[in-house]
Amino acid sequence: MVFETRDQAELRARLRRLREARVDGSMIRIDTLCGRLALPTTYRLSRFVADPAGESDHDRSDR
Template identity: 80%
Template structure:
């Protein structure tokens, strides 16, 4: 997982950074966790990792 946020702007910013870094779009997953009435909607941005023993090619700053 790269980021989990309620802020759509933050999600789009992280997605743009991944694309600018040359990450293949087919390796990116976006989940929308709908909280309905009790919890706010949350967005989760993940990158598929082919070798879980290795670190992802790029990790966002501060994560």
């Protein structure tokens, strides 16, 4: 996770800065955690990491 906010305008501003920095859009994930009466809606911005633990594809296929 890179960023989390309850403010949709703040999320859009962060996405705009990423585009200006030429971050590959296919590597970005946006989740909307829907709020209910007690919890507000939260927006979460994540960046895909292809191999976070340094494992090879073969190592992961054993799981």
